[in-house]
Amino acid sequence: MRRRAIAFWLVQLLLRLGYIILFCFCLGLAIAGLGFLVYQARYAGRIYQGVRILGVEVGGLSRDAALDLVERELGNDCLPYVSLYAGDQVWTVSPRALGGHLRLGEAVEEAWSLGRAGVFRSDLKARAKLLWWGYRIAPDLHIEPGSALVYLSQIAGEAGHPPRRGQLWVAGLQAHAEESEAGRELDIGATREAIQWRIRERLGSSSWDRTPRIVRHWRGQVPSTTGFSSGPVEVGLVFREVVPPLTEVEGAREQVGVILSSPLMLTFTYQELQPDGKVRTLTRRWRIDRAVLASWIALQRHQTSQGISFKVGVDRDRMEGFLQELADELARPPREARFDYDPQTSTLVMLTPEQWGHSLDIEAAVERLAGACLSSDRQVDLPVHLVPPRVTRADLVSLLPLSLISQGQSSFRESERGRLQDIRLAAARLHGLALPPQTAFSFLDNLGRVAVAGGVSE
Structure with missing residues (x-):
């Protein structure tokens, strides 16, 4: 009888323990469900806790409030300066001058979507991870092509150089030549993409934190506003080769x-x-x-x-x-x-x-x-x-012997000395003259110039 009583007592004890465990389990479920409902109600129009945009806590805020906060805390002035270089030449410029800005609206939408994928199990898991680990969002950077074109066009002339055609010239008594030389032209589109990529690399990518939130709070670790390292972002200018005509x-x-x-x-x-x-x-x-x-x-x-x-x-x-x-x-x-x-x-x-x-x-x-x-x-x-x-010598030789056609005589023995001089001069000019056939003889043409300077007396 005594053994039966002990067995009965043990069975009753186990049943009571089972009821207690079942009650506790049901109570836990009720509390969890109530907590879930309360959490859902609290964050119905807000971003879940544990979300940061470049170090700015946006958990518990509505989308509009979160956007106002990150625009106030971050804006475009938080972006690092850009150091453009080509060889020994360096140009330092702010991203704002290049038309660069963070897509903060998209980052807020990404923060809002965490834990709201529409699948209960995955959403519950994401919310739990947000509470325990936290999530860092790196907003995307966009550089306006128009603004970048304006600035990069200003330095394109300094950074590039036109192609040089082959030259040939004569200096003094030497020929000098220069062969063609390829030039380089700033590729504005590719340079803009390189700037975007380097700043995005500095911003980092969106990821889950590696240290639990409670540990960070216990250690007093406060995330930096931007997470940028000091110093400008160095970007090499991108050129394309310009080949001159051969x-x-x-x-x-x-x-x-x-x-x-x-x-x-x-x-x-x-x-x-x-x-x-x-x-x-x-x-x-x-x-x-x-x-x-x-x-x-x-x-x-x-x-x-x-x-x-x-x-x-x-x-x-x-x-x-x-x-x-x-x-x-x-x-x-x-x-x-x-x-x-x-x-x-x-x-x-x-x-x-x-x-x-x-x-x-x-x-x-x-x-x-x-x-x-x-x-x-x-x-x-x-x-x-x-x-x-x-008339050539050969022409006259072919006519030999020559015959006298006519002759004339005139006496000027008693003439004045000047007249004698003029007659001798004229005779010398006409002596030995040979006339071609069918040619009219002109006394004046053959006599030549009649002037005192030519020896004529008067």
Whole structure:
């Protein structure tokens, strides 16, 4: 009986303990449910506790109040300065000058959405984590393209440099050439993206805290307002290469070197009949020095499908002007020979040798000279037209023996001395004159100038 009583007593005790445990469990559920309802009611229109936006606590605030708070605490002045660099050049500017601003409205919306995904279990878990750990939100940064364009365009000229085309020029007696060089141009869009990325990197990303909130409060750890490290954000400017049109200068430089390699020699070889009847070969020479050649060089750019090329030529107008002066020096009219005739021996006695006329062909000379400038052959034979006299020695020799057509005599023995002088002068001018066939004889034309300066007495 006693054992039964003890067993009964134990069963009753266990039942009572079970009732107590069940009651406590139900009470706990009721308290938890009530607490959940109270928590829900408290934060029905507010952000849950444990949320920070760049160190600013926004838990327990409505969206409007949270936005007002973060705009007041953060704004755009909290952003670090930006140090733009390109080599040794540095420009320091505030993000505001670049049109940069934090998207605080989006950050507040993100804070509001925490624990409100619409799935009870995940929302409950998120709210618990917010209470225990806390969550830090890093707002997004946006830089207005227009404002960034204005500022970056101002420094684009200092930071970049235009491409340099190949150059060829003549200085003194030397040809100088510079090859093409690529330039660089500031890529404003890519630079703006780089600035955004570097500031976002400094801001960090949204994440759960690693230290429980209660521990932070116990240690007195107060999160910084922004979480930025000191010092400006360094951003390298982004450039794109600007390639100039391909310019070929080396070949043209070699051609200029050929032109200026040595002076040009102009030659004219001709034959002259001497008074003794012998023919003598004569050569006249003119030297064109390198300074004159340098003044004739003409450089022209030509655009081709593959780029730009230099064409080396000569200034034909200057060359023609030079040759015109030379033509005036060379020019001479033809002159008929003068002979005396010995009827006893039927031979001609030359008084004055015949002379062929010279006339420089300027157009042909320009072509020869232009070709010689770009050639290693530095001697040019001038193209000279030879104009024969109307009557040559050969013409008269073919008529030998000559016949006397007529003659006249006049006595001036008693004339005055001045008249005698004039008659001798006129006779000397007309003596030995040969007239071409079908030619009218003009006494005055052949007599020449009649003046005291020419030996006439009066």
